[in-house]
Amino acid sequence: MPHLHIEYSPTLERHVDVRDVCRAAWEVMATDDLFPRAGIRVRAFAADHCIVADDHPDNDFLAMTLSVGSGREQSALKAAGDRLFAAVQAALAEVLAAPHFALSLEIREINAELSWKDTPIHARLSRK
Template identity: 40%
Template sequence: MPHLVILYTPDLEADADMTALCRALADTMLTVTDEAGQPVFPTGGVRVLAYPAAHCAVADGSSDFGFAYFHLRMGRGRSAEVKQRAGEALAAAAKAQLAPLLARRHVGLTLQIDEGPEVFDAKFGNLHPLFSKAP
């Protein structure tokens, strides 16, 4: 964790580079720091995944409306200020990356952040050790 999942109307793929959006958001997550200036999100834990909706309906259907929902899930323990800062940074990055799309058509964008309480949390695999600072 943290995981940022983007669910979007599939018509956006013709007008937006979703891979570049994912990379921009992941890079943004890596720049967020806490009150002590330390990174908020561990490099090996940052994941941004984007999925087109298999089925969708947006607004009243009277036009070619698009939509993207950004959902960041993070573990507990970060201050309200850090969560606010992360949300603002991600929203700014998404707006910047999607500015050409928004200049051409109407698209609704929603970004939400939530955090555990997890009832079960297992982390396994071999990605995190690549980014540990231990010798």
């Protein structure tokens, strides 16, 4: 279960193709042995309402939260987070060069006893 939730300021879409950011993140996750491909989800949503930092009209943000199942070593998660963050930084290089942008990533571990799933995708992909 690697689910990446991306929230961003709606004005970011003036400068960035968010689909390209999602693709860059997915490519890292899909090629990392730490994450089963069948569990990968990358979702991006513009915040309907937001105020960023000093409310300057040019301010934008992109905040990522990666939810993963428990049981992975912290060092492995840290390394995967480093790769994911670097890939998204590269996709956002132009806006990161400006003084009005904030990028973040947080990794959260999900307690298996408090997480329910029903997905035949895992079975389909494991047959390949």
